[in-house]
Amino acid sequence: MIGAPNARPVDPPPLLLTSLASAAIGDGRGDLECTWESRGAPTEWGGVYAQLVRLTGPWRIGLALEAASTDLPSCRTDAAEFPGGWSSRHHWNGLDVVQTIVATARPAGVVRQLVVRSESDRSLPLEFTSRFSPYLLPVLVEGIRPVAYDVRMLPDSLSVRHFGFALRVSSSVAPDHLLLNQGSWLGGKYRGPVDELATLHPLPLAPGEAATIRWQLVGGLGRDLEESVAAVGLAPAAPEQVAGLRAAEDDRWVSATPELRFPDAPELEAGYRSARAALRRLYTAPDTSMVGLVAGYPWYSAIWCRDLAVMLPALLWLGDFDWVARSLASVFRFQSRKKVAILGGEPGELPMQIAPGPIFLYGTSDSTLRFPPVVEQMHRHTGDLGAVADWAGAVHRIVQWGQARTDPVTGLLRHGGEAEEIDRATQGVARVRCGIESVDTTIWDSADRRDHALDVEVLWWQTLVAASRLFGHVGDRDHQSKCEGGAARLLRTIRERYPWPAESYLYDSLRDGAPVARVRPNALRALSAGLFDPAFARAVVRRAAASDLTTPWGVRSLSSADPGFDPRLYHDGLVWTIATAWAADAAFAAGERALGVEYLRTIAARYVAEDGLASECYRGDRPEPYNSCFLLGFSVAPFLSALFERLWGLRVDGVAGRLEVHPGFPDHWNSAELRGLHIMDGRVDLVWTPGRLTVRWTGSRPLTVDAGAAPRIVTPGEEASLELPTPSKM
Amino acid sequence: MGGRRLGALLRLADDAIGLGWDFGLGSVEALAWVARTVETAVYVPDSLVRTASGFRFALANPPLRIGAFSSVLVRVDGTPVPPDRVRVRHRPVGAWRTTSEIGTAQPLLLQAGNATEFDADWPVAPGSAPLLIRLELQNVAIPPLVWMEFREIPGEDPSP
Numbered sequence: 001m002i003g004a005p006n007a008r009p010v011d012p013p014p015l016l017l018t019s020l021a022s023a024a025i026g027d028g029r030g031d032l033e034c035t036w037e038s039r040g041a042p043t044e045w046g047g048v049y050a051q052l053v054r055l056t057g058p059w060r061i062g063l064a065l066e067a068a069s070t071d072l073p074s075c076r077t078d079a080a081e082f083p084g085g086w087s088s089r090h091h092w093n094g095l096d097v098v099q100t101i102v103a104t105a106r107p108a109g110v111v112r113q114l115v116v117r118s119e120s121d122r123s124l125p126l127e128f129t130s131r132f133s134p135y136l137l138p139v140l141v142e143g144i145r146p147v148a149y150d151v152r153m154l155p156d157s158l159s160v161r162h163f164g165f166a167l168r169v170s171s172s173v174a175p176d177h178l179l180l181n182q183g184s185w186l187g188g189k190y191r192g193p194v195d196e197l198a199t200l201h202p203l204p205l206a207p208g209e210a211a212t213i214r215w216q217l218v219g220g221l222g223r224d225l226e227e228s229v230a231a232v233g234l235a236p237a238a239p240e241q242v243a244g245l246r247a248a249e250d251d252r253w254v255s256a257t258p259e260l261r262f263p264d265a266p267e268l269e270a271g272y273r274s275a276r277a278a279l280r281r282l283y284t285a286p287d288t289s290m291v292g293l294v295a296g297y298p299w300y301s302a303i304w305c306r307d308l309a310v311m312l313p314a315l316l317w318l319g320d321f322d323w324v325a326r327s328l329a330s331v332f333r334f335q336s337r338k339k340v341a342i343l344g345g346e347p348g349e350l351p352m353q354i355a356p357g358p359i360f361l362y363g364t365s366d367s368t369l370r371f372p373p374v375v376e377q378m379h380r381h382t383g384d385l386g387a388v389a390d391w392a393g394a395v396h397r398i399v400q401w402g403q404a405r406t407d408p409v410t411g412l413l414r415h416g417g418e419a420e421e422i423d424r425a426t427q428g429v430a431r432v433r434c435g436i437e438s439v440d441t442t443i444w445d446s447a448d449r450r451d452h453a454l455d456v457e458v459l460w461w462q463t464l465v466a467a468s469r470l471f472g473h474v475g476d477r478d479h480q481s482k483c484e485g486g487a488a489r490l491l492r493t494i495r496e497r498y499p500w501p502a503e504s505y506l507y508d509s510l511r512d513g514a515p516v517a518r519v520r521p522n523a524l525r526a527l528s529a530g531l532f533d534p535a536f537a538r539a540v541v542r543r544a545a546a547s548d549l550t551t552p553w554g555v556r557s558l559s560s561a562d563p564g565f566d567p568r569l570y571h572d573g574l575v576w577t578i579a580t581a582w583a584a585d586a587a588f589a590a591g592e593r594a595l596g597v598e599y600l601r602t603i604a605a606r607y608v609a610e611d612g613l614a615s616e617c618y619r620g621d622r623p624e625p626y627n628s629c630f631l632l633g634f635s636v637a638p639f640l641s642a643l644f645e646r647l648w649g650l651r652v653d654g655v656a657g658r659l660e661v662h663p664g665f666p667d668h669w670n671s672a673e674l675r676g677l678h679i680m681d682g683r684v685d686l687v688w689t690p691g692r693l694t695v696r697w698t699g700s701r702p703l704t705v706d707a708g709a710a711p712r713i714v715t716p717g718e719e720a721s722l723e724l725p726t727p728s729k730m
Numbered sequence: 731m732g733g734r735r736l737g738a739l740l741r742l743a744d745d746a747i748g749l750g751w752d753f754g755l756g757s758v759e760a761l762a763w764v765a766r767t768v769e770t771a772v773y774v775p776d777s778l779v780r781t782a783s784g785f786r787f788a789l790a791n792p793p794l795r796i797g798a799f800s801s802v803l804v805r806v807d808g809t810p811v812p813p814d815r816v817r818v819r820h821r822p823v824g825a826w827r828t829t830s831e832i833g834t835a836q837p838l839l840l841q842a843g844n845a846t847e848f849d850a851d852w853p854v855a856p857g858s859a860p861l862l863i864r865l866e867l868q869n870v871a872i873p874p875l876v877w878m879e880f881r882e883i884p885g886e887d888p889s890p
Contacts, residue, residue: 039795040869141767143842145843146771162767164763340748425741429741432880433878435878437874446874447873569872
């Protein structure tokens, strides 16, 4: 059962600074170093990331004065984020040091600045040492660091390369000494293993004066780096200027998103602002042709398409249509045209992951299925059918991809075996082969949920429904009708074969024709999709709220009563915030509004406890992040979508010029406001009080608002008041 | 070159041409950077050597996954080597541990860039036949088995 939301703070919260093409990760103590438990072991994730490539391991700066020396964490007195950057203060040996760190987009990387002020009445021979270990590999390969690098000392910078990945380090004060693998290095060229590179910078400090030194560490793809350097040079930018630009961009973005007010639940209002800010941190445009959102930090700092598809609906509600359209274009650019066995791609399939290069991989059972509903939703929010024929064509290829793995009698889509296919394709090609025995690749891809996991079947049903609507927009009645037929057939099968009466729940999957009797939150997706009648849906939602699945800190990936449950297993025991959001969504869909709000409160409490970050998952037996990214889009975007789609009960159909509003506010609430919701070419404001909804609309054409009683046409510039039915009548 | 390897390489070439045609040659190049890194940065080339009691080999990185591992299994041509006859240590100066001692409470911790060395009491016959060495690792937090395999003719141990 849901209990008092746990608000135990995560101390210290990691430091995450992002630009549209880079990130800096630290632990907030003063250096870019960050030990964070991953896969069961403490792991060092600190450093600089750019163009979805990890450029470095920890990047540390030391100070030396005559015979004494220190590092920054040892003498830190204070630290705080400020708009667009982070700053720390240090005091050591009579010196006051202010450090500023910002992430830069072009060139992609990080700038660090130290301003040192002396209290001494004599000149001081200060020396700074900058040390880092190069990395230079896309983050998609979490367990491998290259073993050899090309290092060159250039007139303006230190250059490190590994294949086509590269970094450059420049500074405002030239180094007078270089260290390679802890040994003195004269410079020039070096090729081989590199554990550490260090530069020593003298900085004489006059009595009572201040001195400044800056470093810039940038990189990613070598060719893009050189283009950026040619365009803007290598001199480290002033961090205040970089931060100011980033803060201004963030302010513009926030001001274009809706504002929500929940006077009866200020914690949800704060949760909205926190989740919105967190989602903004995930925005990425790693090169000129690619746009999206990073899945999470630190180790999913790449564009994972499954995660992107989960996040894009939230962006539609936030009104950023342009980013959604460009993100979809970035993904569909890599829609497989033919079978590419070595990458696990089938015709029509969308990639699992994309990165500059371009680098892309296929081979999941569900990523592709998540996109047609997003495409259809984008058209509903924008109301713009200008390019719908192209989108319908791409979605048609997805439908064909799905049909190729669908049982014609049951309509069930078969998944599993994707990674084995890649394994077979690479046999005999490489002299050294590595692999992970993932026999199945659903969202819970470390669990074997073959052959017909319910949530995958729901995605297939949603794909067919979305495709039929898109085909309807382009007048393709033949394909529309086939998709409708496939969806109806699948729906019959789901309703016949997944209910689990003894458990008042839904089976997790079907294998070899038999149900897989495991209680997982994934089943709740069928309720959110409206596939079952309200009475049964309520019973399932209540069953999910039992303590074997629902904890005070969220919803487990598997019932604790299951023999396979282990509180440390990623998809067989951990609590996932996305599962908590599923539970909230399903509770609202089933009419269990109070329960839905409690789930949302549980999520919002985690944001507070984690200082605005949002962990991927937690142990199944205590509210402790485990094997968890400290920020994951999965943990914020579904929460945001639920606020709009369920708590406010909104459904947009811009093509028909229509907005449905069926609020799911608890009975004791007295008011709620939503201002600046972007739909079609206008903005709508909604003010709710029990029994009444006030609507203001700024678009260029009338908006029909349906709040459950008689639909009302609201003309541009008009303020309209609608009477609402009581919840029991809805 | 065996027929199987030739066939695989031809399929690879076909895939690469198709990728280059559909998505640009940059995609083939960039994917090759990653593939070549994985191929060269896990197993230390030519580190498989015959020893007095068996064989030894080294890794420069864990295979794909990092973290805490509760079991480590080495197979030679498909036959598992009993865990009490395999030792592992972090290079260059870690202490040897028998893999039978590794478990959930005493996992083997592996991070990116961590070099490790494996030493097995499993005599291999002298000769020119390559051995297929397969390493299987079980993570404590995420179940699917992680594996790495290579085929190589063992060299002679240069150490006394």
